[in-house]
Structures are given as structure tokens and as C-alpha cells.
Amino acid sequence: MKIFKKVADIKTEIKKIQASAKTVGLVPTMGFLHEGHMSLVRESVKNNDVTVVSIFVNPTQFGPTEDLAAYPRDFENDCALLRKNGADIVFNPEPSEMYGEGFCTKVELSGITEVLCGITRPVHFAGVATVVTKLFNIIDPHRAYFGSKDYQQLQVIKRMVKDLNMDVEVVGMPIVREADGLALSSRNVYLGADERVSALALSGSFKVVEDLLQKGVKDTETIKKEIADFILSHPHTKIDYIETVNPETLVSVGSADADFVVALAVYVGKARLIDNRYFEVHHA
Amino acid sequence: MKIFKKVADIKTEIKKIQASAKTVGLVPTMGFLHEGHMSLVRESVKNNDVTVVSIFVNPTQFGPTEDLAAYPRDFENDCALLRKNGADIVFNPEPSEMYGEGFCTKVELSGITEVLCGITRPVHFAGVATVVTKLFNIIDPHRAYFGSKDYQQLQVIKRMVKDLNMDVEVVGMPIVREADGLALSSRNVYLGADERVSALALSGSFKVVEDLLQKGVKDTETIKKEIADFILSHPHTKIDYIETVNPETLVSVGSADADFVVALAVYVGKARLIDNRYFEVHHA
Numbered sequence: 001m002k003i004f005k006k007v008a009d010i011k012t013e014i015k016k017i018q019a020s021a022k023t024v025g026l027v028p029t030m031g032f033l034h035e036g037h038m039s040l041v042r043e044s045v046k047n048n049d050v051t052v053v054s055i056f057v058n059p060t061q062f063g064p065t066e067d068l069a070a071y072p073r074d075f076e077n078d079c080a081l082l083r084k085n086g087a088d089i090v091f092n093p094e095p096s097e098m099y100g101e102g103f104c105t106k107v108e109l110s111g112i113t114e115v116l117c118g119i120t121r122p123v124h125f126a127g128v129a130t131v132v133t134k135l136f137n138i139i140d141p142h143r144a145y146f147g148s149k150d151y152q153q154l155q156v157i158k159r160m161v162k163d164l165n166m167d168v169e170v171v172g173m174p175i176v177r178e179a180d181g182l183a184l185s186s187r188n189v190y191l192g193a194d195e196r197v198s199a200l201a202l203s204g205s206f207k208v209v210e211d212l213l214q215k216g217v218k219d220t221e222t223i224k225k226e227i228a229d230f231i232l233s234h235p236h237t238k239i240d241y242i243e244t245v246n247p248e249t250l251v252s253v254g255s256a257d258a259d260f261v262v263a264l265a266v267y268v269g270k271a272r273l274i275d276n277r278y279f280e281v282h283h284a
Numbered sequence: 285m286k287i288f289k290k291v292a293d294i295k296t297e298i299k300k301i302q303a304s305a306k307t308v309g310l311v312p313t314m315g316f317l318h319e320g321h322m323s324l325v326r327e328s329v330k331n332n333d334v335t336v337v338s339i340f341v342n343p344t345q346f347g348p349t350e351d352l353a354a355y356p357r358d359f360e361n362d363c364a365l366l367r368k369n370g371a372d373i374v375f376n377p378e379p380s381e382m383y384g385e386g387f388c389t390k391v392e393l394s395g396i397t398e399v400l401c402g403i404t405r406p407v408h409f410a411g412v413a414t415v416v417t418k419l420f421n422i423i424d425p426h427r428a429y430f431g432s433k434d435y436q437q438l439q440v441i442k443r444m445v446k447d448l449n450m451d452v453e454v455v456g457m458p459i460v461r462e463a464d465g466l467a468l469s470s471r472n473v474y475l476g477a478d479e480r481v482s483a484l485a486l487s488g489s490f491k492v493v494e495d496l497l498q499k500g501v502k503d504t505e506t507i508k509k510e511i512a513d514f515i516l517s518h519p520h521t522k523i524d525y526i527e528t529v530n531p532e533t534l535v536s537v538g539s540a541d542a543d544f545v546v547a548l549a550v551y552v553g554k555a556r557l558i559d560n561r562y563f564e565v566h567h568a
Contacts, residue, residue: 007449011451102443102533103447104393104394104395104396104443104447105391105392105444105448106391106392106394107389107390107391107392107448108389108391108392109389109390110388110390111388112388129389130448134447134448134449137448137449137451138449159386159389160389162384163388163389163418164417164418165291165418165421166421167421167424
């Protein structure tokens with residue numbers, strides 16, 4: 001497995017790979033890798049000749065009061081996991097390599113980035129869209145893999161790729177969960193023992209929704225209220241948002257008449273956790 | 285010469301060209317082509333296997349009070365000129381082909397787009413940067429050609445390409461002028477006979493600057509005042525801006541101690557004309 005720190009060096013490597021007509025899969029990550037990331041890596045390895053994994057804690061997608069400095073890092077362990085799962089190349093640049101002197105360009109989406117996480121994280125998605133654009137231009141992948149836990153991010157990337165005519169196939173992969181339901185996240189490391197128990201409130205909410213739908217409840221205000229009551233019955237929890245949205249546009253829906261996504265952001269102790277589930281609505 | 289209206293069709297053609305390892309040059313235009321554009325086309329034809337010219341009056345780079353509807357168009361004549369000058373492919377999409385339903389992404393630069401034309405045209409450069417990003421992604425050119433008359437646009441594109449790691453060489457070409465000095469522009473068609481005479485105020489200004497530099501004047505406030513007096517001595521003129529700027533960052537400079545660019549925007553009748561000149565400053 002080759003490791004590159006410099007844009008120029010990995011571009012030289014990519015040109016060589018392209019000259020031999022091999023396909024390239026990209027898995028963009030912020031490191032501190034877990035089974036969720038590995039499911040992306042394995043899917044890329046299966047479907048591409050070469051798999052590139054970027055490990056870059058991107059400063060521009062963190063707000064001024066967020067956890068950039070505290071964000072967990074373990075490059076050695078990340079590389080060990082990547083080797084074991086068949087990654088070919090790691091791209092691990094310094095922030096100064098990605099954002100040189102005079103840097104002043106951003107890629108920004110309206111609407112889809114101004115709901116859900118975009119409300120409490122107003123600069124987040126411009127940071128994500130910009131760094132992903134850079135990674136796409138540097139690596140020039142045939143396919144790029146993103147987890148569905150960051151559901152809004154996945155929809156933002158798909159929209160950006162379509163709008164800007166980027167020549168890459170965006171592949172969304174299912175959420176990977178612990179046996180008890182907690183969605184894997186690098187930020188789970190912030191959870192104390194009690195908080196770890198309360199964190200099950202997020203995935204547990206989806207069972208609440210299932211039960212309500214089964215009873216014929218369609219009004220999403222009722223659904224959201226029931227979710228809130230359920231989550232707040234767990235100690236250490238504070239709700240950022242509970243939303244029921246159109247799966248593609250992320251516009252809020254008032255009634256469960258068509259497929260929708262329940263998206264949650266909940267503080268459990270200091271950790272801000274997100275989770276979501278796609279609900280198919282079957283008509284009789 | 286092949287003409288494409290659809291993104292999917294030109295992408296198919298580009299894939300064929302790439303499969304034969306040919307180089308591609310792109311000349312992005314808004315049509316109503318003149319010798320200025322042709323100098324770009326000929327340079328591209330000289331240095332690339334295939335030259336693609338896009339003709340697209342991009343609505344997003346016009347402000348609400350600007351001349352989008354009135355902007356001159358002559359597709360037949362454009363194609364005749366392009367055939368004569370050796371272009372291989374014309375890309376001429378409809379706005380709906382470039383901006384489909386739900387389009388919400390933009391590429392935006394700060395600083396460099398907020399001076400000069402960016403002051404009176406606040407949405408202009410985001411429109412330019414976004415459409416050029418799309419054209420780069422659709423055509424995937426090795427080289428792209430831009431005229432230096434739109435000096436700020438050229439610097440914005442260069443900065444964007446660097447910031448976003450786009451894999452394209454941006455080539456800036458010299459301003460092409462009429463025999464009497466007027467810079468070629470599609471908007472010159474707006475000028476009445478009297479206005480056409482007054483329009484020489486722009487290129488004439490550079491002679492004023494030359495004379496001042498020769499006399500040892502370095503203070504740019506004095507230089508700008510003398511340019512303003514010269515321009516306003518011509519009837520039908522109204523100054524938008526007169527600036528002396530750093531050639532790369534476009535930051536205003538107070539003294540002519542290093543190379544600088546004089547950039548002008550002047551209304552002559554209804555036409556808003558721009559011109560510029562790069563001044564090298566030699567030290568004794």
C-alpha cells in the first residue's frame with residue numbers, strides 16, 4: 001500500500017494508473033476508521049482495479065465552535081485496517097497542501113445544505129463540497145464511495161456531481177451498526193459508559209416510527225413528537241433536530257404518503273450524533 | 285465541424301477522442317464571435333489535436349438589470365468563422381441543458397471577485413466560475429483559452445483551477461484591437477457612430493499612463509485622476525471604475541513600484557466597455 005502526502009506525487013501515480021486503463025475507486029474519509037469505512041473500502045476493492053482512500057481531517061468543514069482539534073486521529077491503525085481490507089493507495093495531505101496561500105474558492109449548494117445539519121453547521125457542507133471537488137480533481141476516480149449515515153452529505157455530493165457534470169459515479173453504502181443498533185461513527189469514542197447506553201435512543205427511534213406507521217399514523221408532526229418523547233426519555237440527550245424529509249431534495253414532508261427519510265441529530269453528552277432511516281411507503 | 289447541443293452527446297464524442305489519446309483545447313465563448321475569439325481558436329488549433337468551441341450565452345453571469353436579452357447572437361456567422369479557422373467541434377447547449385431542474389450548485393471565489401467588475405456585477409464571477417467548471421468537466425480539455433480583455437475573468441479562472449486542483453492548462457491570450465486601438469468586444473455593436481469615437485477614450489488612457497510613468501509619476505491616485513479627466517473629456521462617457529491593481533491578486537496598489545495593471549470599465553452610451561493594460565515597471 002502506497003502512502004502519498006503531496007498532491008503532485010499522487011497525481012503522478014494516478015497518471016500511471018490511467019495510462020494502463022485501470023479503474024480507480026475513491027473512499028474519502030477523515031480517518032479514525034471503523035467497519036463503516038471498511039464496508040466502503042471493500043466495495044471499492046471489489047469493483048475497481050485500484051482503491052484510493054483519502055485520510056484528511058478537513059478544517060473547512062468544521063465550524064469555529066466544533067470539534068476540529070479534538071477530532072480523533074490514529075493514522076497507524078487506519079493504515080493497518082486499510083492494508084487488511086485491500087486498499088492500494090492512501091492520500092494523507094496536510095491542510096497547507098490542500099489550502100495553499102491565497103486559497104479563496106468554494107463550491108456551495110443552496111437549499112439542500114440549509115436544512116437538517118446545515119442549520120447548526122452553516123459552513124459544513126460548503127467545506128465538504130469544496131474538499132470533495134478537490135479530491136475528485138486530484139484522484140479523478142471512476143467511482144466514489146460514501147456512507148449513508150451522513151445521508152445529507154451523500155445527497156449533497158450526488159446533487160453537486162449532477163449540477164457540475166462531474167464524471168464520477170457516486171455510490172452510497174448502507175449504514176453499518178453495532179449489534180445493539182448504534183450507527184458506527186468516529187465520534188462514538190466521545191461517549192462515556194452511560195452515554196453509550198443513551199446513544200441507542202437514535203436507532204431506537206426508528207422502531208417507534210415503524211410502530212406508528214403500522215398503526216396508520218401519517219402525520220409527521222405526530223411522528224416527530226413521538227420520536228422526541230422517546231429520545232428525551234434517555235438521560236444525557238439533547239435534540240438538535242428530528243426531521244421527516246423527501247429522500248432526494250431533503251425538503252420537509254408533512255405526511256407519510258410517499259417514501260421519506262427520518263433524519264436525527266442528537267447530542268449525547270458532548271458527542272453530536274446523527275442517524276437516519278429510509279422508510280418505504282407502500283400503497284394498498 | 286461537428287455541432288452538439290446535448291451534454292450526453294458531446295461527452296460520448298469526447299470519450300472517443302480520449303480513447304485515441306488526442307489532446308483537446310477548449311475555447312469557451314458567448315458567441316457573436318470576432319477576431320479576438322479567433323486568435324484563441326487559432327492558438328488552440330495550433331497546439332491541440334482537437335479544438336472545441338462552446339457558444340453559450342450563460343444567463344447566470346448576467347445581473348437582473350444587465351443585457352442578457354439584448355446580448356448579440358449570430359450562430360450561423362459564428363459557425364462560418366469557426367469552420368474557416370479550423371475548429372473541430374462546437375458545443376451550443378440551451379440554458380435548460382446546462383441548468384436542469386433543481387440545479388443549486390455554484391463555484392464562488394472571494395476577494396478577487398469582489399473588486400473591479402465584481403463591484404457593479406456582484407453575481408457575475410460566480411456565474412462564470414460555475415459555467416467554466418461545468419464546461420471543464422464536460423469537455424475535459426488539456427488546455428483552455430481565454431482572452432486578456434476580460435483580465436479579471438482570466439485571473440479568477442487561473443485561481444479557481446489552482447484552488448480546486450483542476451487538471452487543465454489555462455492559456456491567456458493578448459487583447460486584439462481595431463487599427464485605432466479599440467479592444468474587440470461583442471458589445472461594440474451597441475455603439476453609435478459618435479460613441480464609437482468616444483470609445484477610444486479607453487485605449488487612449490494607456491498612453492496617458494505611459495506619459496505619466498515616463499515623467500516619473502508613481503502615485504496611482506494621480507494616475508487615476510489623469511485617466512478620469514482624459515476619459516471624461518470624451519462625450520457620452522461615464523466611468524464605472526478606473527483601477528491600478530496587482531496583476532495576480534487584483535488588490536489595489538498605491539504606487540507604481542512594481543508591475544501593475546490599469547483596469548477600466550466605462551459606459552459609452554448604453555455600452556459598458558472594459559479594457560486593461562499590463563505595465564512593467566523597470567527599476568534603474
